[in-house]
Amino acid sequence: MKIYAHRGYSAKYPENTLAAFCATAMLPIEGVEFDVHLTTDSRVVVIHDEKIDRTSNGSGYVKDMTLNELRQYDYGSWFSKEFAGEAIPTLAEVLEVFKDTHHHINIELKSDVFVYAGMEEMVLSEVKAQGMLDRVVISSFDHEAVNRISKLAPDVENAALFVNMILDVAKYQEKLPAKALHVSLPTAVRKPVLDAISEGSIVRVWTVNETKYLEPLLHIGVDAIFTDEPEKMLEYLTKR
Ligand code: G3P
Numbered sequence: 001m002k003i004y005a006h007r008g009y010s011a012k013y014p015e016n017t018l019a020a021f022c023a024t025a026m027l028p029i030e031g032v033e034f035d036v037h038l039t040t041d042s043r044v045v046v047i048h049d050e051k052i053d054r055t056s057n058g059s060g061y062v063k064d065m066t067l068n069e070l071r072q073y074d075y076g077s078w079f080s081k082e083f084a085g086e087a088i089p090t091l092a093e094v095l096e097v098f099k100d101t102h103h104h105i106n107i108e109l110k111s112d113v114f115v116y117a118g119m120e121e122m123v124l125s126e127v128k129a130q131g132m133l134d135r136v137v138i139s140s141f142d143h144e145a146v147n148r149i150s151k152l153a154p155d156v157e158n159a160a161l162f163v164n165m166i167l168d169v170a171k172y173q174e175k176l177p178a179k180a181l182h183v184s185l186p187t188a189v190r191k192p193v194l195d196a197i198s199e200g201s202i203v204r205v206w207t208v209n210e211t212k213y214l215e216p217l218l219h220i221g222v223d224a225i226f227t228d229e230p231e232k233m234l235e236y237l238t239k240r
């Protein structure tokens with residue numbers, strides 16, 4: 001079972017910052033996950049929420065600000081003074097961190113609240129520019145975006161995100177089409193997911209921060225977990 005650092009190494013570092021990604025890049029784990037939004041001047045930036053309020057000293061929607069405006073704020077101090085001055089990263093900057101590592105990169109398109117016209121094309125073009133198309137999985141709760149990725153780049157891995165499960169998810173996955181399913185932890189044990197795994201679907205599970213869940217997930221046969229605690233999970237899986 002593979003380990004992906006969720007929002008970078010977000011238990012120890014401010015989420016979705018270069019500090020978190022540089023720490024992740026040093027870890028012998030398989031992957032990293034982060035979230036992207038689009039600025040008003042069409043730059044792909046890495047941040048979880050639609051607004052910058054929770055993870056910076058600023059306020060407002062990412063979609064209403066330019067990259068320069070977003071760069072005025074501090075995205076590290078809310079987590080710890082030690083990280084004061086962390087900037088909001090662009091997708092290109094984060095890809096650069098992992099350019100020479102072995103990590104698989106999960107880019108989550110946060111287009112389920114606001115429509116970010118053209119974001120799929122922009123993300124694909126930035127990944128292509130870094131020569132990393134074979135090392136990414138592009139996921140979203142917005143299944144129209146997942147479908148658009150499959151049309152724009154049929155060979156690039158895409159994944160549909162689920163908070164709750166639907167009946168016959170394997171058939172849905174085939175129709176979308178999506179190459180993988182990313183499901184919430186409570187959803188991982190639902191019958192449609194178990195059926196999908198037995199039919200060969202790649203299933204990855206978020207957010208797994210306690211080792212007590214690892215044996216059941218290993219038993220189910222999930223491909224990977226997303227965790228804020230990659231070292232804790234790695235220690236358990238290595239020693240077992
Ligand atoms: O991509 C898996 C997981 O990150 C989805 O939830 O809210 O942490 O982006 P969230």
Ligand code: CA
Pocket residue numbers: 033034035108
């Ligand atoms: Ca995410």
